[in-house]
Amino acid sequence: MKTPLIRLLLTLILFILGPQSWATCGGGGGGGVGGMGGGGTGSDPQVYPVPWHVLNPKDAPIDTGLVLYWFPSSNNELQQSSLRNSRQLTLYATQCVAMEISDVGTPAGQKFAADAKLPIVVLTSADGTQLGKVENTDGKLKVEQVEKLVDQEMKQRESALDKQMKDAKGKAKAGDNASAITIYRGVVDQKCLFPKKAKDAAKELKKLGVDDVGQIPDPPVFDRVKSAQVERTMIAGLKAEMDAQYSEAEKLYSQAHHMDPADPAPLRYLGEVYRHETGEWSKARKVFETILNMPADPLSRAVALHGLGKMTIHDGEFAKGLALMEKSVETYPLALANRNLAVYWNSEGDTAKADHYVHEALALDPNDAYNLIFAAAFMAANGHGDEALKIARENESMLPASYNLAAIYAQTGQRDKAIALLKRHFFEYERYQAVRAEEMMEARVDAVFASLKNDPAFVALTSGADGKLDATKTMDPRRGTAH
Numbered sequence: 001m002k003t004p005l006i007r008l009l010l011t012l013i014l015f016i017l018g019p020q021s022w023a024t025c026g027g028g029g030g031g032g033v034g035g036m037g038g039g040g041t042g043s044d045p046q047v048y049p050v051p052w053h054v055l056n057p058k059d060a061p062i063d064t065g066l067v068l069y070w071f072p073s074s075n076n077e078l079q080q081s082s083l084r085n086s087r088q089l090t091l092y093a094t095q096c097v098a099m100e101i102s103d104v105g106t107p108a109g110q111k112f113a114a115d116a117k118l119p120i121v122v123l124t125s126a127d128g129t130q131l132g133k134v135e136n137t138d139g140k141l142k143v144e145q146v147e148k149l150v151d152q153e154m155k156q157r158e159s160a161l162d163k164q165m166k167d168a169k170g171k172a173k174a175g176d177n178a179s180a181i182t183i184y185r186g187v188v189d190q191k192c193l194f195p196k197k198a199k200d201a202a203k204e205l206k207k208l209g210v211d212d213v214g215q216i217p218d219p220p221v222f223d224r225v226k227s228a229q230v231e232r233t234m235i236a237g238l239k240a241e242m243d244a245q246y247s248e249a250e251k252l253y254s255q256a257h258h259m260d261p262a263d264p265a266p267l268r269y270l271g272e273v274y275r276h277e278t279g280e281w282s283k284a285r286k287v288f289e290t291i292l293n294m295p296a297d298p299l300s301r302a303v304a305l306h307g308l309g310k311m312t313i314h315d316g317e318f319a320k321g322l323a324l325m326e327k328s329v330e331t332y333p334l335a336l337a338n339r340n341l342a343v344y345w346n347s348e349g350d351t352a353k354a355d356h357y358v359h360e361a362l363a364l365d366p367n368d369a370y371n372l373i374f375a376a377a378f379m380a381a382n383g384h385g386d387e388a389l390k391i392a393r394e395n396e397s398m399l400p401a402s403y404n405l406a407a408i409y410a411q412t413g414q415r416d417k418a419i420a421l422l423k424r425h426f427f428e429y430e431r432y433q434a435v436r437a438e439e440m441m442e443a444r445v446d447a448v449f450a451s452l453k454n455d456p457a458f459v460a461l462t463s464g465a466d467g468k469l470d471a472t473k474t475m476d477p478r479r480g481t482a483h
Contacts, residue, residue, distance in 0.1 A: 031272065031275070031276035032241060033238060033241060033242070033269070033272065034047065034238075034265070034268050034269040034272055034303065035299075035302075035303030035334060035336060036049060036299075036303075036334075045235055045239060045242070046084075046085040047231065047234040047235055047237075047238050047265065047269070048085055048086060048087040048231065048265060049084060049299065050083065050084060050085065050089045050090055050093070050099055051090065051093050051099055051298045051299035051332055052070065052083075052084075052100070052101045053099060053100055053298065053332070054100075054101045055069075055100045055101060055102040055106055055108060057106060062098050062100075062126050063126050064192065065095070065096025065098065065126055065192060065193055066096065066097045066098070066124065066126065066131070066150070066153065066193070067100055067124045067125075067126065068089070068092075068097060068098065068122075068146070068150060069100050069101075069112060069113075069122045070100070070101050070102070070141075071101075071103060071109060071112070071113040071122070072119045073118035073119040073139065077119055077140075078101070081119070081140070081141060081143075082140075082141070082142060083121070083141055083143050083146060085143070086143050086147060087231050087265075088227070089143070089146065089147060090265065091220045091222060091263065091297075092150055092154075093298065093299075094220060094263075094264065094295045094296055095193050095194075095195070095295065096193050097150060104118075112124070112130060112133075116135070117135070117136070118136070119136050119139070119141050120133055120134065120136060120141070121134040121146050123149050123150060123153060131153050132149050132152070132153060133149070134146050134149050154194075157193065157194070158194060158197065161187055161194060161197045162197075164186065165183075165184075165187060165197070165200065165201065165204075167183055168184050168187075168204065169204070172204070172207075177208050180204075181205060181208055181210055184201040184202075184208075184210075185201075185210075185213075188201045188202055188205070188213050188216070191216050191217070192295070194219075195216055195219040195295075196219045198216045199216050199218075202216055217262065217295050218261065218262045220260055220262040220263045221259070221262070221263065226259070226260070229259060230256050230259045230263065230266075233255050233256040233259065234252070234253070234256045234265065234266060234269065236252050237249045237251075237252030237253045237255075237256065237266075237269060241269075241277065244431055246273055246277045246278055246431065246432075249273055249277075250273050250274075250278075253266050253269045253273065254266070257270065264291050264295075264300035264301075265297075267287050267291050267300070268291060268299075268303050270287055271287035271288045271291070271303070271304065271307055272284075274287060275307045275311065276435070277431070277432070277435070278431075278432045278434065278435065279432050279433075279434025279435035279436075279438060280434065281311050281434075284307060284311065285308065285311065287304075288303075288304035288308050289308075291304040292304050292305070298332035299332045301331050301332065302329070302331040302334050302337065303328075303334065305324050305327050305328035305331060306324070306325055306334055306337040306340070308321075308324050309321045309322070309323075309324030309325035309328060309337070309340070310325070313325075313340075313344075314442075318344075322344055325340055325341055325344070326341065329341065329357075329360070333364055334364075335361040335362075335364045335365060335370070335371055336361075338357045338358075338360040338364070339357070339358070339361045339371075339374050341353075341357040342356075342357035342361065342378075345357065358374070358375060361374065362375060369395050369398060370400075370404075372391050372395070373395055373398075373401050373404045373405065373408070374404060376388040376391040376392060376404075376408055377404050377408050377411070380407070380408045380412050381411045385411070388408050388411075388412065389408065389409075389412055391408075392405050392408040392409065399424065399429050400429055402421045402422070402424045402425035402428075402429055403421075403422070403425045403439065406418045406421035406422040406449075407448035410448060410449050410451055410452055411451070415451070415455065418452065419458060419461065422449075422458075422462075423461055426440060426462075426464075433464070436464060437466035438466050440461075440462040440466070441462070441465035441466050443462050444462050444465050
């Protein structure tokens with residue numbers, strides 16, 4: 001059964017869309033900016049959205065690490081809270097600290113928040129033991145207090161590991177190597193929560209002749225001063241990316257990565273610059289694969305999986321690309337990945353699955369312009385041209401949405417407007433020929449531009465198509481994926 005917060009979001013979606021049969025649509029809009037945005041940010045850009053997961057009763061129980069439960073008081077509080085952004089909490093999500101949003105109707109809610117004045121945050125062990133909580137002040141939670149709650153628990157546990165390390169060293173000094181090895185192995189087993197201590201234990205094990213502990217990752221930088229430097233560099237990179245200064249963004253994201261190689265966020269933003277902005281797909285693949293081979297928060301892993309899936313589909317490996325994108329939304333729900341999955345299943349004639357993924361994308365942010373434009377492009381091909389045109393006209397100034405806006409106008413018979421917006425997309429929004437060539441090819445085989453297929457102006461406009469997609473299979477919508 002869905003939680004009330006989820007039901008509220010779905011109600012908003014159904015109000016906007018109503019029950020429909022979706023038509024093929026190739027472009028989803030967005031991309032870049034770490035895989036999170038459609039193509040724009042607010043006046044206060046954030047680069048460390050906490051990967052909160054909406055708890056569902058069907059989810060498998062968490063059996064390792066710690067769990068941080070957030071019990072919001074309302075959907076408005078959920079959207080406005082300072083808990084949405086935090087480098088500290090995001091890094092803890094790479095270290096087996098699950099971030100869960102729930103309400104009082106769930107078993108966790110009944111156990112930890114049934115009689116509480118919401119909102120509250122509760123920290124527990126994997127076995128459900130409450131370790132601490134943060135209560136609201138005047139209806140608001142402060143992210144600094146939540147960070148402190150987790151910090152304190154981690155320090156207490158780290159102190160316990162220090163005592164174990166000291167005990168093991170004493171055992172080894174006394175000649176009781178077997179006991180020392182047992183204790184050190186216990187510390188190594190905590191490598192997800194405490195990679196630095198696990199590394200120290202592994203060194204001691206090696207001195208005792210034990211070499212089978214495997215690879216232990218480096219810990220991320222939690223030092224407040226250094227962490228603030230990383231975050232400032234990332235924000236500067238994001239601002240550069242939003243100003244289409246992609247070389248500067250690449251430099252700044254790379255700089256942040258070198259400041260903290262164990263932080264997946266700079267790699268996530270860097271990979272999206274390569275994939276979406278500059279079209280350097282070989283670099284993007286390398287970056288995304290690095291993320292998947294390191295301890296990473298669910299959001300970063302999902303962006304990497306989506307990026308690899310998008311590029312794989314473009315290269316014609318549809319089943320493999322589909323599997324990557326399905327794994328992406330299982331790992332963490334991204335609107336962009338859901339839009340791409342809607343496109344794929346619509347092309348396969350499975351309208352139920354297409355409908356599901358469109359609704360999932362909108363549920364993540366019903367007011368996001370890119371989600372609305374994406375839905376409008378579906379609506380335009382399904383007999384709801386007036387509604388689609390209303391959305392298009394209200395958002396026509398949105399440069400990064402030019403491709404989808406063109407799709408709406410093309411499907412509603414406004415040829416000149418569609419051509420003009422496609423031209424804007426290719427030659428004003430896109431800055432790199434590698435990306436432009438890929439998207440020209442997608443436009444040529446995208447079903448939303450079927451009415452323009454033989455139009456001389458359209459053919460000339462897309463003459464730089466890269467040819468990687470098989471144009472002989474005319475209008476195969478699997479070859480048009482959300483940007």
